[in-house]
Amino acid sequence: MEKSKISIRDLNLYFEKQHILKNVNIEIPENQVTVILGPSGCGKTTLMKTLNRLVDLHDNARFSGSILFEGIDILHPATDLVHIRQKMGLLSQRPTPLPMSIFGNVAYGLKLKGIRHKKNLAPLVEKYLREANLWEEVKDRLNDPAIRLSIGQQQRLCLARGLAVNPEIILADEPTSALDPISARIIENQFVELKKDYTIVLVTHVLRQARRIADYVVFMYLGDVVEQGPAEAFFNNPTQEKTKEYLGGAFN
């Protein structure tokens, strides 16, 4: 059994009275790609936002349980949110470049950490743009506004921006759903590449994508974790009826 990076224990989350995450228990293994599967509306995005406490931006969210990460409970009221968020890069469904240049986007997180001068920033910006497989395409126009990039490039820029904060975990919420197939494949391959150094949690609704890159799979349905396990076992010998139906394409 691999070492687990994050342990989610008895997590319950409500929006108002609506029970969104129901007694969720997941062990996310270190340096692997954990894929979260499930039909839309089952709570995948909410789960991701609970991991880095972005749910705090919603006034109507209430949660209980614990999420253990490096000996701290992420859900504890006294947790330093800036600290845990810097440990987790987030890629969302649509790329969200910050309103600044390509360079500025990647440098943003570095500057927050106190790295200031352009001569210190430039080599790091290059390093992370390379890690996100974007450097060659943008090296001659680093000062262009980030929104001039194509959607696929923007998503890789967001990846580079997230990596620059030097996280240990990458949370990716359907990061390829707004992308063309080629850009999607680039991102996908990048994840396989990156899992040597990072723990990756990927939400997807594309079964084929899950089969290609998952090491560990969590299947959710209406807020419940129906089944979870190593990808091999999950895809070849699912134990739950719901899982079999889902893998058979019943929900698509």
Next chain:
Amino acid sequence: MMWWRKFEERLFYVLMIFSTASLVILLLVILLSIFLKGVPYLSWEMVSQTPKGGYYFGREGGILNAIVGSLYLSAGAVFLALVFSLPLALAMNIHMRTYKRTLHVIRFVLDLLWGIPSIVYGAFGFTLMIYLGIKASLLAGIITVAIFILPIMVRAMDEVMKNVPVTLLESAFSLGSTRTEVAFKVMLRQTLPGIITAVLLAFGRGIGDVASVLFTTGYTDNIPTSLFQQTATLPLAVFFQLGSPIPEVQNRAYAAAVILTLIILIISIATRLLGRGYNKTRIN
């Protein structure tokens, strides 16, 4: 029933043309009447000299006192209002995001303040002056006008900031920004054109308003050299000089009206152009 639907369509088309045309004609008539009266007196002397022999009786000189006074007053008021309204608008949309009820109250109060006629602000400014023991002056006018344009500025910024996609803020937070960093490094940049628009809007409202400066700035032939001196303003230059029996003085009032209108026109056009640029560069 087909004839009825066709008739309806036709009717509304005619109504639409009619109302649009009346609006445009109304604007043109107003502009034309002011410009016809005022433009002939727009000489170099008019815009480069202060009134000679008293603004109410003197036949010589121009309205430089009012032009410069109005610019000082509005710039000061806009600056003062900005110092308060920018942090408030940012805090409302970032720090206080989850306090829905408090936000509701703040927005309601600001809307009420927006709706209060400026004469009430003038009266309030006057009371405040007496209370603080300052005389009618540029400073008293700046404070009064700042209070008057504050709700306008905050709400105009607030409307732009409310529309910033929450996913943008989420990604800024997910990079480990504090709320204040999100406010000043992301929200401010994202909404900068909207903020400038809000400032211009407030400037336009401030420079054109008579009632808020009526009791607070006094009126003088001179250009103020300190915050504690009285100042002339363009709206009051129109108001006071139009009442004079002397034709040359009345002409100065019309010239002041033309200049005021031109300033407002320029501001409106600038606001429009900015708004258009804004739509072009943001995709989210």
